[in-house]
Amino acid sequence: MGHLLVIESWVGSMSRLLPRAIREGGHEFTFVTRDLHHYLRAAPTDGPHPLLAARNVITADTNDIDVLLPYLEQLHAVLGFDGVVSSCDYYLPVVARTAERLGLPGPTAEAVEAACRKDLTRRVLAEAGVPGPRFALCGDVVQAAAAARDIGYPLVVKPVDLCGGMLVREVRDEGELDAACRALAEFPVNARGQDRSPVLLLEELLTGPEVSVETVSFDGATQVVGVTDKSIGGAPAFIETGHMFPAGIEPALEREAVDTAVAAIKALGLDHVVCHTEIKLTPEGPRVVEVNPRPAGNRITELVRRVTGVDLAAACTDVALGRNPDITPRSTGVRSAAVAFLLPDATGVLTGIAGADGVRGEPEVLELTLAEPGRTVRAATSNNEYLGHVMTADTEGGGARGTAERLLARLRPMYEECPAEECPAELSSAVSA
Numbered sequence: 001m002g003h004l005l006v007i008e009s010w011v012g013s014m015s016r017l018l019p020r021a022i023r024e025g026g027h028e029f030t031f032v033t034r035d036l037h038h039y040l041r042a043a044p045t046d047g048p049h050p051l052l053a054a055r056n057v058i059t060a061d062t063n064d065i066d067v068l069l070p071y072l073e074q075l076h077a078v079l080g081f082d083g084v085v086s087s088c089d090y091y092l093p094v095v096a097r098t099a100e101r102l103g104l105p106g107p108t109a110e111a112v113e114a115a116c117r118k119d120l121t122r123r124v125l126a127e128a129g130v131p132g133p134r135f136a137l138c139g140d141v142v143q144a145a146a147a148a149r150d151i152g153y154p155l156v157v158k159p160v161d162l163c164g165g166m167l168v169r170e171v172r173d174e175g176e177l178d179a180a181c182r183a184l185a186e187f188p189v190n191a192r193g194q195d196r197s198p199v200l201l202l203e204e205l206l207t208g209p210e211v212s213v214e215t216v217s218f219d220g221a222t223q224v225v226g227v228t229d230k231s232i233g234g235a236p237a238f239i240e241t242g243h244m245f246p247a248g249i250e251p252a253l254e255r256e257a258v259d260t261a262v263a264a265i266k267a268l269g270l271d272h273v274v275c276h277t278e279i280k281l282t283p284e285g286p287r288v289v290e291v292n293p294r295p296a297g298n299r300i301t302e303l304v305r306r307v308t309g310v311d312l313a314a315a316c317t318d319v320a321l322g323r324n325p326d327i328t329p330r331s332t333g334v335r336s337a338a339v340a341f342l343l344p345d346a347t348g349v350l351t352g353i354a355g356a357d358g359v360r361g362e363p364e365v366l367e368l369t370l371a372e373p374g375r376t377v378r379a380a381t382s383n384n385e386y387l388g389h390v391m392t393a394d395t396e397g398g399g400a401r402g403t404a405e406r407l408l409a410r411l412r413p414m415y416e417e418c419p420a421e422e423c424p425a426e427l428s429s430a431v432s433a
Helices: 014-024 036-040 065-079 089-102 109-116 118-128 141-151 174-185 251-268 300-308 312-320 356-360 400-408
Strands: 003-007 028-033 056-059 083-085 135-138 155-159 169-171 200-204 210-218 221-233 239-245 273-282 285-292 336-342 348-354 365-370 388-394 412-416
Touching: 003 014, 003 065, 003 089, 014 028, 014 300, 014 312, 028 036, 028 065, 065 089, 083 089, 083 312, 089 109, 109 118, 109 251, 118 135, 118 200, 118 251, 118 285, 135 141, 141 155, 141 174, 141 200, 155 174, 169 174, 210 251, 210 300, 210 312, 221 251, 221 300, 239 300, 239 400, 251 273, 251 285, 273 312, 300 312, 300 336, 300 388, 336 365, 336 400, 356 365, 388 400
Parallel strands: 003 028, 003 083, 028 056
Antiparallel strands: 135 200, 155 169, 155 200, 210 221, 210 273, 221 239, 239 336, 273 285, 336 388, 348 412, 365 388
């Protein structure tokens, strides 16, 4: 039995899947957080948050690495950790540096930091010749305007250090570029209280289908678990509206996506890690969107498990403990699985979701999770604002996506106007992260 140190977590599905994987693997964990109330607020209605079932729950300043590392070293001397993990992107570099400090298995801090910072990823991959969009790194709006003229409109403006599609925008002219840059400047701290980098990332707008490649790297070898296809909507934002596993694409395109993802992982120097690498299949060939050195979120990890029997959260636990995970697929009776996300399309107070009872009774439904009435919402601008999802399975072939989208269309959110003082601001750091 191993003892894992878990440093922070997302409060979405992975915050439940990771503790489950640790427990089912016969291990235990100590949970360290700077804000226990962040998880208390996100607790399910049927009991405490699974992270709070840890052997130890410890409060420490996880944002101050100079204070945190010596403290964790003292804890390690008493509790004896065998590995360290997190599901939250904002703390993956902290996890890597902790592993190095405590002599535990894991990827190098340099590799993780390069993967988690979009500007560093672009530079490393460009130097290695791994295909990506044309890009420019800018310090202010003046530099951005000049770079935009060189790249050409339309293009994409990104923060280098936010997650979930936050503040990623397509811009078509200098006016929209200025607005996107100002929005970034007005958001200097992320949802976890960490100061943000002021660097602006401008990228060529890539066209074509988007997929993600799910991999496990251990002892210098990267194994591919499969390829997921993605639906993107919400222009000018880029919101993930659904996924299906396995991707319904031609084998040749799948091979190209896999080869590109593996090349990106190698170029970044990532090892002893589960990766979720997003690829755009453009007319000119595959291009890397980003490399995430952790298991896929947005229920993709569950889609993979439903189809292949491979638990990527368990694989994450194994590699953190220095063990080569068994990712051999097994028959599950499911040929494809998909998830479709319900997005708010208005600002107001959610009063209910019509059609839910009928959808819940459909035989193809694996999961139906919906927000409770009373939530104050606004039209979605990122992946942080879903009202729920429907997950479906197809035991015959690749029809799960069509079924999920058909059932989602039967769900109709209903709202009432919210008092002006309670309506959500255009953007808030208090997202479900």
